[in-house]
Amino acid sequence: MGRPTIDDIARKVGVSRGAVSFALNGRPGVSEETRARILAAAEEMNWSPHSAARALGGARAQAAGLVIARPARTIGVEPFFAHLLSGLQAGLSARSVALHLLVVEDTAAEIEVYRGWAREHRVDGFILVDLQVSDPRIAVIEELGVPAVVLGGPGKHGTLSSVWADDREAMLSIADYLAALGHTRVAHVAGLPGFRHTQRRIRALRDASRRLGLAEVLSVPTDFSDAEGAAATRSLLSRATRPSAIVYDSDVMAVAGLGVAAEMGVKVPTELSIVAFDDSVLNRIVHPALTALSRDTFTLGEKVAETLLETLEEPSRPRDVKTPTPRLTVRESTAPAAKAI
Amino acid sequence: MGRPTIDDIARKVGVSRGAVSFALNGRPGVSEETRARILAAAEEMNWSPHSAARALGGARAQAAGLVIARPARTIGVEPFFAHLLSGLQAGLSARSVALHLLVVEDTAAEIEVYRGWAREHRVDGFILVDLQVSDPRIAVIEELGVPAVVLGGPGKHGTLSSVWADDREAMLSIADYLAALGHTRVAHVAGLPGFRHTQRRIRALRDASRRLGLAEVLSVPTDFSDAEGAAATRSLLSRATRPSAIVYDSDVMAVAGLGVAAEMGVKVPTELSIVAFDDSVLNRIVHPALTALSRDTFTLGEKVAETLLETLEEPSRPRDVKTPTPRLTVRESTAPAAKAI
DNA sequence: CCGGGTTGCTAAACCGCTTCAGTTTTCGGG
DNA sequence: CCCGAAAACTGAAGCGGTTTAGCAACCCGG
Structure with missing residues (x-):
């Protein structure tokens, strides 16, 4: 037999499908005693939700989208992205939200991806990086009506949340x-x-x-x-x-x-x-x-993740988070200026 | 009104839902003329499939999973992963398959993620990196019955495909x-x-x-x-x-x-x-x-993506792909050995 | 002109889960 | 002891697709 479904659990416990759903999602509607039995059964049968089925009923896709517009081969030259990614992961996976990642060639392609992912309900929100001087992406994201957090600030970008360092x-x-x-x-x-x-x-x-x-x-x-x-x-x-x-x-x-x-x-x-x-x-x-x-890029990533999750909860209230100003780590490459040339 | 659905198209064109599905997926069952009208309508309404709905009917999730088990902060120190990622992206996105990425602390956690993603049908296949000497992941993936490609070889790993350089x-x-x-x-x-x-x-x-x-x-x-x-x-x-x-x-x-x-x-x-x-x-x-x-890590990533896509098509026939042996690029750090110490 | 195979399409079931309108049970107050 | 409200639970609709069974129209050969 394939993966167990919510029906299997319902049948086993002897309640209705709805009751199982209530129990598994911690919503009221079932007694504590029934809830416990349902949870036990789910555990025993090694059940876990089919993400697609959940996403269908208008619910969350449990995924965030990150699109990076840089020539593919130059990515990863700087450790910046890798660290940011790690931090994002850490923040998102704590609430088991996955990260949809895509590297594209330019901003036009990037915008197309946003459109596509939004239409297909692949993601619940976006993370925008490499903020440009007059950034065409902001308007698009707002038009799509998908929550997003912009990395780079300061200040709000329309209705989007932002995380920035000074x-x-x-x-x-x-x-x-x-x-x-x-x-x-x-x-x-x-x-x-x-x-x-x-x-x-x-x-x-x-x-x-x-x-x-x-x-x-x-x-x-x-x-x-x-x-x-x-x-x-x-x-x-x-x-x-x-x-x-x-x-x-x-x-x-x-x-x-x-x-x-x-x-x-x-x-x-x-x-x-x-x-x-x-x-x-x-x-x-x-x-x-x-x-x-x-600057602690890892922590920055975590912060971005956290902010995105908050924004998902309350899309109507965009956040504006300032991260600690990075400090100078002095090593061997700086010294007092020579007196003469 | 929200995103257009297949029903909207059907209504507009004046055919049934099934006919629309046939037309959009290039399967027989509709005349060329009707197909053209349906495609035109879909185009005009800017329709695209709801990925979750598709994934429900047992179809593909259109996503591949990559889990990297390394301490989060060490990731990205080497450009290797970033390049590999870029290549993977390039290969996967050509067929609009997304990449689910997760960084975890150790192999045990990694395996748990595989289990979860497989149960939740989040991905169609996995990419395994950092092959270990006696790798516990292979058996798990095989047991899960999810197609996968292993980076690092040589030789087949059970029923999994592999891509490797010598x-x-x-x-x-x-x-x-x-x-x-x-x-x-x-x-x-x-x-x-x-x-x-x-x-x-x-x-x-x-x-x-x-x-x-x-x-x-x-x-x-x-x-x-x-x-x-x-x-x-x-x-x-x-x-x-x-x-x-x-x-x-x-x-x-x-x-x-x-x-x-x-x-x-x-x-x-x-x-x-x-x-x-x-x-x-x-x-x-x-x-x-x-x-x-x-070694051209970008191309390696592309190759892995390609191999995974092929394996998804035909899970019963695992691939075994050898990539070109990397060549030595001589710069300034090598010279003839000094005669004496 | 009839039987059988295509072709083109429709209607409905189904995927696994959420949600909501009801129905039944429980319980407390008068 | 009865009534009404709250709590516990059921049943079914719906999410947006795919797929299958079935049906009508058409084509062809005998």
């Missing part, structure tokens, strides 16, 4: 630290200019440099790849007055930059300080180890 | 290359001894060293972490007669090892050659760039 404040703390070390010529190898957090970081650094009286900050946008990170570094270090400190928007680019410094004979940290805006093993295993902003 | 041959090619460079004292920083591929690599290297007349090879097992990779390297380089070449079972450990060499003043590649058994940006961005065995 990139601005984080960048300011880096600037403060470098200024305190005596650096005046600070450069910035940024990420994709279309991303919201890239813009926030660029602006924060510029503001800080004004306040601290640093020379004009140079922010170079890249596509987050190691190749562009290296290229940007090469160009920065080739300038007549080269920067004494560089902030990188990702760990991969920071490591690539470190390599370029070595290649060009620029000593780290005596001649050049390096700070990565993201932490992972990568920063630890190179020499010198890189000073980095440690 | 680790043995790959390791032999590394040994041959190192021997040709004149290295006689080769060491090996291996991965988890419980994994099948770790054992195969260790054995292959030992066999090769006999054949090539190298000194006894030292294989040090680790947990794949950068910390243990560094520790193993430190211990190897502290020996009275230290190795002139080290092969690492992962890129992360290789980079960590490179760091230790620098820390101990051992010059790479003049005094020590380093080879990584796995390739990624990591190997490219450090200096010197690491010679590595490049």
Whole structure:
């Protein structure tokens, strides 16, 4: 015989199907005594609900959807996503909600997937990452009427929940630290200019440099790849007055930059300080180890999961969660600025 | 009004529900003319099937399950999984099969998830990774009667399909290359001894060293972490007669090892050659760039997806797919052995 | 012109669970 | 001891598809 159904249990216990359903879902309508017998029988028969059948009656699909729009081969270069995923998992699986994951090439494809999944009732909610400056996805999700949480903020995005860390404040703390070390010529190898957090970081650094009286900050946008990170570094270090400190928007680019410094004979940290805006093993295993902003991506993922679950419960009340501002982990790649060039 | 259902289409076209189902699924039972009208209506109404409803009637869930049993925080340290995921996605989404992903702490939990997902009909098939020496999961999956493909081979695993690369041959090619460079004292920083591929690599290297007349090879097992990779390297380089070449079972450990060499003043590649058994940006961005065995993990993922889809079609006939043996990409970390110590 | 096989379609059952309108039982208050 | 309300439970409808049995119309050969 196949998997046991709710009917099998009903027959065995000698009650109706409805009663079994009530008992198994902890709703009123059955006596405690009957409930206990039903639960025992279910346990004994090793029953578990057929997820599809449940989802049919308009109920939850018990799944969340995450679509990542990046060229497939570049994914996983940074540990960021993997950590985020782990955290998401941890948060979701606690309530046995599964994660539907898809990697697509671009935002257009991403939006199509949202449409499809919503129509097919495959998921109960979405998680949006890589928030863009003027993000077309927000409107679509709102139109679909599916709960969602946006990673990256700050502030609400229409009716959607959001979870965010204060990139601005984080960048300011880096600037403060470098200024305190005596650096005046600070450069910035940024990420994709279309991303919201890239813009926030660029602006924060510029503001800080004004306040601290640093020379004009140079922010170079890249596509987050190691190749562009290296290229940007090469160009920065080739300038007549080269920067004494560089902030990188990702760990991969920071490591690539470190390599370029070595290649060009620029000593780290005596001649050049390096700070990565993201932490992972990568920063630890190179020499010198890189000073980095440690945000706990795993916990961030958990937070996102939690927020999504809450939003599912109460779709009418979107959340706005700020996560702790990441702190600087100082390692060997930062030192006081050299007196002369 | 909510999403259109098959009934709406039937009403609109003026046929029965069954006819619509036939038409939409390309089965005989309707005339070409009616079929065309139904398809047009479905298109116009922007209909798509409710996945749960479909899954109910015993049909496919259109999802594959992947459970990874590793401590959540260590996941994503290596790009391997991310690349594999991307490839899987590419392969599965071509036929719009989704991927159910879960990260758990250990094999026991992993097995529980398989049981649950199978009972709940959440997935049509499983993908097993990190094949262990005597793997308890195989028997469980077989007992559950759910199609699956095992990544890591060689050979069939009971009734399950498998996809594998020839680790043995790959390791032999590394040994041959190192021997040709004149290295006689080769060491090996291996991965988890419980994994099948770790054992195969260790054995292959030992066999090769006999054949090539190298000194006894030292294989040090680790947990794949950068910390243990560094520790193993430190211990190897502290020996009275230290190795002139080290092969690492992962890129992360290789980079960590490179760091230790620098820390101990051992010059790479003049005094020590380093080879990584796995390739990624990591190997490219450090200096010197690491010679590595490049397996195309993305394509591997695609292959796994493809194999799973085939197995779903014909569960009775398990596949056994061998992928191309990875090739050595030589960079700057390998050189002829120094004449004297 | 009739019998038998196709073809094209309909109606209804079914998948496993939830939910809701009722019905029966229990129980407390007057 | 009766009445009404609450509690416990039943039975059936419904969710959105697939599938099967059945039926009418048509085609063809003898």
